[in-house]
Amino acid sequence: MTFLELTEGPFWYVALVVFTVGVAWNIIAILAMRVRDDSALPRKSPVGGGIRAIFLHMVPHGGFFSRTAYHVIVGYLFHFGLFALLLFGSFHVAFIEKWTGLSWTPMPRWGMVIAAEIAFGGLILMWIRRWTDPITRQISDRDDHIGTGLTMLAMLTGCFAMAAASDGLRAVHMLSVELLMLYFPFSRLMHAFTFIFSRYFMGAAYGKRGYVP
Amino acid sequence: MILRSILLVVALAFGATALSGLTLAAADDPVAGQVPGQSLGSSSDADLWRAVRAGQPQTINIPGREAAVLIQSEGENWRNIRNGPISMIGGWLLTGVIVLICLYFAIRGRIRIEGGRSGILIPRFTQMQRVGHWFVAALFILLGLTGLLLLYGRYGLPYLIGKDGFAVLASAALQAHNLFGPLFLASLVVLFFTFLKGNIFSKEDIWWMAKLGGFFGGHASSKFYNFGEKNWFWMSMSLGFLLSFSGILLDFPGLLEDRYIQQLAHISHAIAAIIFISVGLGHIYLGVFGVEGAVEGMTTGSVDANWAKEHHDLWYEEVMAEKAAKSGGK
Amino acid sequence: MSDVATKVLDHFVGQVGAQAATWLQSCIHCGECAEACHFYEVTQDPRYTPTWKLEPFARAYRSRKAPFAGVRKALGLAREPDEAEINEWQELIYDSCTMCGRCSMVCPMGIDIASLVGLVRKSMAANGIGPADLFAVAEKSGEVGSPLGVTPEKMEDRIDWLTDEYEVDIPLNKEKAEVLLTISSIETMKYPQSIVAMARVLNHAGIDWTFSTKGYEATNFGVLSGKADVAKVMIERIVGAAEAVGAKTVVIPECGHAYGALRWTGAMMLGRPLPFEVFHITEYMAKLKREGKLKLKPMADAITYHDPCQISRRGGATEAAREVLDSFATDFREMTPTGNANWCCGGGGGVAAIERATPLRHKVFEIKMKQVEDTGAHMMVSACANCRQTLDGGKEHYKWDREIGSLVEIVADHLVEA
Numbered sequence: 001m002t003f004l005e006l007t008e009g010p011f012w013y014v015a016l017v018v019f020t021v022g023v024a025w026n027i028i029a030i031l032a033m034r035v036r037d038d039s040a041l042p043r044k045s046p047v048g049g050g051i052r053a054i055f056l057h058m059v060p061h062g063g064f065f066s067r068t069a070y071h072v073i074v075g076y077l078f079h080f081g082l083f084a085l086l087l088f089g090s091f092h093v094a095f096i097e098k099w100t101g102l103s104w105t106p107m108p109r110w111g112m113v114i115a116a117e118i119a120f121g122g123l124i125l126m127w128i129r130r131w132t133d134p135i136t137r138q139i140s141d142r143d144d145h146i147g148t149g150l151t152m153l154a155m156l157t158g159c160f161a162m163a164a165a166s167d168g169l170r171a172v173h174m175l176s177v178e179l180l181m182l183y184f185p186f187s188r189l190m191h192a193f194t195f196i197f198s199r200y201f202m203g204a205a206y207g208k209r210g211y212v213p
Numbered sequence: 214m215i216l217r218s219i220l221l222v223v224a225l226a227f228g229a230t231a232l233s234g235l236t237l238a239a240a241d242d243p244v245a246g247q248v249p250g251q252s253l254g255s256s257s258d259a260d261l262w263r264a265v266r267a268g269q270p271q272t273i274n275i276p277g278r279e280a281a282v283l284i285q286s287e288g289e290n291w292r293n294i295r296n297g298p299i300s301m302i303g304g305w306l307l308t309g310v311i312v313l314i315c316l317y318f319a320i321r322g323r324i325r326i327e328g329g330r331s332g333i334l335i336p337r338f339t340q341m342q343r344v345g346h347w348f349v350a351a352l353f354i355l356l357g358l359t360g361l362l363l364l365y366g367r368y369g370l371p372y373l374i375g376k377d378g379f380a381v382l383a384s385a386a387l388q389a390h391n392l393f394g395p396l397f398l399a400s401l402v403v404l405f406f407t408f409l410k411g412n413i414f415s416k417e418d419i420w421w422m423a424k425l426g427g428f429f430g431g432h433a434s435s436k437f438y439n440f441g442e443k444n445w446f447w448m449s450m451s452l453g454f455l456l457s458f459s460g461i462l463l464d465f466p467g468l469l470e471d472r473y474i475q476q477l478a479h480i481s482h483a484i485a486a487i488i489f490i491s492v493g494l495g496h497i498y499l500g501v502f503g504v505e506g507a508v509e510g511m512t513t514g515s516v517d518a519n520w521a522k523e524h525h526d527l528w529y530e531e532v533m534a535e536k537a538a539k540s541g542g543k
Numbered sequence: 544m545s546d547v548a549t550k551v552l553d554h555f556v557g558q559v560g561a562q563a564a565t566w567l568q569s570c571i572h573c574g575e576c577a578e579a580c581h582f583y584e585v586t587q588d589p590r591y592t593p594t595w596k597l598e599p600f601a602r603a604y605r606s607r608k609a610p611f612a613g614v615r616k617a618l619g620l621a622r623e624p625d626e627a628e629i630n631e632w633q634e635l636i637y638d639s640c641t642m643c644g645r646c647s648m649v650c651p652m653g654i655d656i657a658s659l660v661g662l663v664r665k666s667m668a669a670n671g672i673g674p675a676d677l678f679a680v681a682e683k684s685g686e687v688g689s690p691l692g693v694t695p696e697k698m699e700d701r702i703d704w705l706t707d708e709y710e711v712d713i714p715l716n717k718e719k720a721e722v723l724l725t726i727s728s729i730e731t732m733k734y735p736q737s738i739v740a741m742a743r744v745l746n747h748a749g750i751d752w753t754f755s756t757k758g759y760e761a762t763n764f765g766v767l768s769g770k771a772d773v774a775k776v777m778i779e780r781i782v783g784a785a786e787a788v789g790a791k792t793v794v795i796p797e798c799g800h801a802y803g804a805l806r807w808t809g810a811m812m813l814g815r816p817l818p819f820e821v822f823h824i825t826e827y828m829a830k831l832k833r834e835g836k837l838k839l840k841p842m843a844d845a846i847t848y849h850d851p852c853q854i855s856r857r858g859g860a861t862e863a864a865r866e867v868l869d870s871f872a873t874d875f876r877e878m879t880p881t882g883n884a885n886w887c888c889g890g891g892g893g894v895a896a897i898e899r900a901t902p903l904r905h906k907v908f909e910i911k912m913k914q915v916e917d918t919g920a921h922m923m924v925s926a927c928a929n930c931r932q933t934l935d936g937g938k939e940h941y942k943w944d945r946e947i948g949s950l951v952e953i954v955a956d957h958l959v960e961a
Contacts, residue, residue: 030564030609033608036560040809040811040817054653057652062884063884068575130572132512132513132514134587135583136574138590144572160388163388165384166385188570188572190568190569194569198568201566201653205658206859211855213647213856213883
């Protein structure tokens with residue numbers, strides 16, 4: 001079996017299983033803990049508040065934009081760039097089609113390059129902030145840096161393989177993605193899934209009182 | 214002491230290795246018409262090439278700007294320049310700089326803060342400046358490493374990892390280099406405006422230069438930036454922009470009418486890169502290791518007052534005067 | 544691990560349900576919460592970053608209850624706080640958090656840091672870890688009915704004295720009444736004119752109301768200190784009194800956390816729905832105004848309004864004060880920021896009762912001073928006696944030249960008597 005066959009075969013299956021089961025277990029386990037209700041008479045709908053919070057917290061509000069601008073802008077650049085790359089990069093579209101049969105029109109190559117540049121720019125700028133801002137220096141831990149590092153590695157190896165001319169480079173990229181998938185369910189990267197619930201719970205609790213912070 | 218001795222040995226070792234590099238680089242030079250390597254065909258001499266070069270583009274009935282030129286012979290010149298003087302001189306420059314830095318450190322050691330740290334901090338660089346600097350620095354490392362691999366990798370790596378292995382590595386390096394290049398241009402523009410203030414040459418630079426910046430003893434006065442730093446700013450900006458523009462031409466060859474321009478772009482890109490990296494090594498050495506108290510200006514944003522007094526005393530006096538005016542006014 | 548540390552962490556993790564678990568796991572360490580916290584704002588000390596206040600307890604959750612906690616422990620990745628660290632964290636959980644909830648506004652994950660701090664306080668308080676003065680005050684309110692020692696007898700004396708001194712009818716212990724009014728001990732002891740003002744307003748509106756010595760104390764130092772048993776007792780007393788007089792409405796005086804304690808968490812502590820409606824005095828005055836029962840003459844002074852966090856941002860009653868002030872206070876200016884985004888006074892959440900937190904609290908007052916001075920107003924009006932006490936303390940410390948006022952008092956001063 002070649003290295004590429006290994007990384008697109010058994011390693012991929014293992015990573016996929018660990019990722020899906022891990023993420024599902026994580027979410028189900030925390031939701032299965034009691035959902036506490038304060039039994040108070042609601043002023044407004046908690047469900048409405050919860051849904052409002054999910055969307056409201058996508059944008060800075062309450063006058064905080066000027067204080068959080070760097071983080072918000074750079075963070076979005078990274079996330080948008082990464083999602084554009086993952087969902088519309090031609091290699092990924094082909095990969096998804098191979099595994100699920102679903103396909104859609106990918107971006108042209110220059111689109112992929114620009115999305116990658118935005119994603120890299122965002123990630124590097126965020127990591128620099130984590131190292132240089134006194135607040136993030138105080139509160140950051142190993143998990144934060146490993147998560148960023150593995151994401152950076154996956155993106156970098158993907159960039160290396162962009163000529164689509166080497167099985168070895170493609171396999172290394174697959175491997176780094178698999179490492180990320182194995183790490184994901186046990187780390188802060190789970191925020192990608194938990195953010196909906198954490199915003200909802202806060203919005204429900206306070207929306208009930210009449211104002212979603 | 215131990216570190217200094219190790220670095221002295223490293224410098225000498227580097228120097229020795231560089232000498233042997235001469236022979237490696239010379240290996241592939243074609244000699245008097247004999248075609249090197251195991252290629253088919255028997256001769257490739259001056260007369261033949263002169264005839265080829267004298268040729269003109271003819272009419273063709275297929276599309277393609279360059280299709281009318283069968284042999285773009287300037288490519289041979291370009292290849293010889295790239296594998297010859299650029300590789301050689303560039304190699305000497307890079308190794309020479311490393312040797313010089315190691316020697317300087319071995320002899321002079323780390324430039325300590327005279328009188329030790331005072332514990333009083335003075336803000337020096339804003340968050341925007343620091344973030345911009347480290348962003349460009351990160352890209353510089355990424356681009357520099359991939360670029361050096363592309364320029365010099367062929368002289369040693371195929372022997373270590375095989376030709377196929379090197380091909381893969383070079384392909385990876387090229388993809389990364391091409392992707393990060395445009396980001397470098399964008400961030401350099403931002404860096405230019407954030408660091409411009411204070412970098413205009415002025416008359417105290419002459420005195421600083423006369424004292425050789427204090428590198429060989431003595432004290433040289435300076436304002437916010439000294440003459441060396443100003444030079445580094447303008448050099449890195451001009452080299453950086455030259456690298457960026459030539460890089461764009463190389464990254465988007467479709468923009469070009471003529472392959473010759475691309476070859477010129479490549480040569481200037483390589484020359485600018487080697488100079489940039491060489492002087493950059495000096496910047497990194499001084500900023501990170503060579504001068505005590507320097508790096509924290511760029512990480513935390515503030516520097517120790519004694520460091521400021523020693524290296525930028527005129528700036529220090531300005532800051533103190535401003536502070537006095539503020540508190541006096543209150 | 545010491546016994547105490549184990550007990551604290553077990554207690555904390557035992558309280559964690561789905562919401563708390565989701566919040567504890569969702570923090571991405573972005574640090575934006577610091578931008579909203581008044582304690583960070585005035586010190587620039589990164590230790591006051593709200594998420595940092597929870598750090599050791601988040602770690603304990605990850606190693607004891609989080610999904611895959613067992614795996615983490617087995618791999619030796621669990622780094623739980625020991626007793627020394629839990630003790631060290633007292634300052635961050637009690638002295639430098641007012642549970643104002645401003646950090647939740649800015650958190651991209653929408654984490655309710657304030658209520659998580661509340662959970663930690665319960666665990667610490669159950670094991671005697673915390674500021675002694677705050678705990679003493681909480682115990683006193685449980686034992687005698689008030690944090691400042693206002694026993695039912697003292698309450699009667701006070702009401703008698705106020706009735707005589709101010710010549711106002713203040714019903715006490717009526718057999719039946721529509722409305723039960725409660726008070727804050729801070730008002731009883733420090734700002735008794737507020738009680739008189741409330742009486743005047745309710746009498747002016749012709750309301751059938753009473754105080755009751757069975758349940759009069761609205762403040763809940765059980766909630767503030769984390770002493771859950773005391774918190775429950777304080778709620779039960781008010782509910783008992785309301786049921787005894789058959790009141791369908793309970794009015795909370797000028798106090799912030801008292802409103803939240805009864806209106807939003809009272810039913811949970813009681814174990815059944817509350818048998819009456821709860822209004823904060825600002826909400827009740829707004830209601831009276833809407834019903835045409837409040838006749839006010841205009842007030843021309845330049846005033847601004849400080850929003851008590853537990854009434855506005857965490858209470859949902861921000862608009863009430865504005866409704867009351869509308870077209871009555873003709874020179875009312877909003878400060879910046881205002882309403883739901885307003886800065887906390889720095890004394891809420893029991894911090895005002897913690898002596899060692901005084902220098903920090905005073906520093907926070909600098910934010911309020913600037914806010915008020917920027918509006919050009921002469922008086923900062925509020926509707927919480929704890930805020931008022933804190934702001935008065937700041938005013939005295941800095942020899943500030945502006946006034947601190949109470950909303951119910953200025954309303955009472957401008958009633959048009961028939």
